[in-house]
Amino acid sequence: MNLERVLPPGVGARTFDVALVALRAVVGEAHVIADAEGLVPYGRLMLPAEDFNHQPSGVVAPASVEEIQAILKICVHAQIPLWTVSTGRNFGYGSAAPATRGQMVLDLRRMNRILEVDAELGTALVEPGVTYQQLQDHLRAQGIPLWLDFPAPGPLVSPMGNTLERGGGLTPYGDHFANSCGMEVVLSDGTLLRTGMGGVKGTNTWQAFKYGYGPYLDGLFTQSNYGVVTKLGLWLMPAPPAHRTFMVQWHRDDDLARAIDTIRPLRLTNVIPNFGVLANATLVLTGPCRRAELYDGPGAIPQAVVEKAARERGLPPWVYLFSLYGRQEQIDLDTPFVTREFEKAGATVIPNIHDPMQSNELSLQTFSIFNWTGGGGLVWFSPVAPTRGADCALQTQLAREVMGRYGIDFMTGMTINGRETLNVMPMVYDRSDAAKTLAARRCYHELIDVFAAAGYGFYRTGIGFMDHVAAVHGEANRAVAQRLKHALDPAGILAPGKSGIHP
Ligand SMILES: Cc1cc2nc3c(=O)[nH]c(=O)nc-3n(C[C@H](O)[C@H](O)[C@H](O)COP(=O)(O)OP(=O)(O)OC[C@H]3O[C@@H](n4cnc5c(N)ncnc54)[C@H](O)[C@@H]3O)c2cc1C
16 A cells, blocks of 8 residues: 555645644644544545545544634635545445545544434434434434434434435435435635524524525535535434335346336325335345355356346345335225235235334444455446336346446346436445456446436446536536536635536
8 A cells, every 4th residue: 555645736745734733723633634544544445436546635623613614714725625524434435535636534523413303393403423323322312203214324324424415215204305404504715604594593493494585505515515514404204103114026137117117106196105225136135145155257247147046045136125104004004005006017015024224223234235246345326217117127228238348247226216216236346456446447437428328317426437427417517516616615625526526
């Protein structure tokens, strides 16, 4: 490993050292890291971007809004770019590492207070470093009957980081940005903005009414680099009196289109109230198996091998997990209806399945995906499809073809809404193998091009791929994002390169 000193771009060693002294005076000696060894965890990647391009020059970890404002003053003056993270576990999208080399990581983990939970309205107000685990422990300790919706790595990660990435979970509150309400944001000139109703003196509706008065600004601070978000309001689901999770088994690989077309009306009418997840057998097999037990031939694992391994474990080529929530009578009433709808389409429905993510149980069970190949490589390829069978089938065909050429196993876990499907495809590879890492990188770029050529855009991407994905979303979008950048961060020091937005 190369442990050379990394400097912010265009900043000399002397200027940087002076700035470090000033930053230490603000946050304390222990909360600034600038030695190469201390920075290693912040530059560690899972995705197949080039390590060199994403090494930070330092880390500064404030404990308050006032400290953030003081840090910004120093960094604007010295022209040191800051890459903000809340818990910094954006695994498979860049973890804590910056989009461009030499940024300092603004690590907000120390700001981890749960500021308020309103048990009546089902809202919370949290700081960036609060994890889902911490929030759930708090709710349970206080006996507050609210459920959390969290992403799979819930115990480790933050509502703030996940929501600002527009990430998701699997309950009816699975769209995290849609279920956020009110932000506090520090701009690079130190301005403190409270969005929505937050600017009203003495407000008690900041976490109740999103839109406030005038333009609705919250979206500007997601997947962007316009500010440092220091507080976030959340909507939490009243604990349902009952819920039942179902596994729908689709018996043939080409059942995918039929599965999607069966699910769509059930989601559009809210009979199925949650995203649920439609996974292919390869993804399901990462739970019980390692790849090497099933296949040691060349190239991507053949579909026939996957289907045989799945069959031996009682699993079909496609599995859809969803839940019904509410009063037991209502669930009992809807159960035969949904079962019939799926059975008419040739699927088998198994009720009373256990899925932690749909049941308010934090767990790290999906981390078994890393055992598939070993070597710690993971990147998410995340195109969006309309919820139509033909489109999801086409996306599957395109991804299989491209990934197959690079020897990467096709996996997907689609989260299905009434109108859009987030077709989230984990690409798992051995990152200790340079050739495989390069193949994964090239494969990802080719996937972006192939999907764009077919008219598809993306829900999210990771560092190393942001400029490419931004280009797909059109020049006018890019240019307006750039104008907003100049208006809100004229110094251009916040997270250059995030979502393809540069100073
Ligand atoms: C096995 C596995 C399963 C996963 N499953 C899911 C899943 O189900 N759903 C899902 O959404 N993700 C999933 N992920 C991806 C990822 O780990 C989560 O999205 C995680 O919540 C992001 O990390 P974080 O919360 O620490 O965010 P952070 O890393 O703290 O933040 C993410 C990004 O948001 C921005 N940001 C963060 N905080 C601020 C701030 N205060 N102000 C301004 N900008 C900020 C930055 O650009 C930052 O890079 C999974 C990862 C793995 C390995």
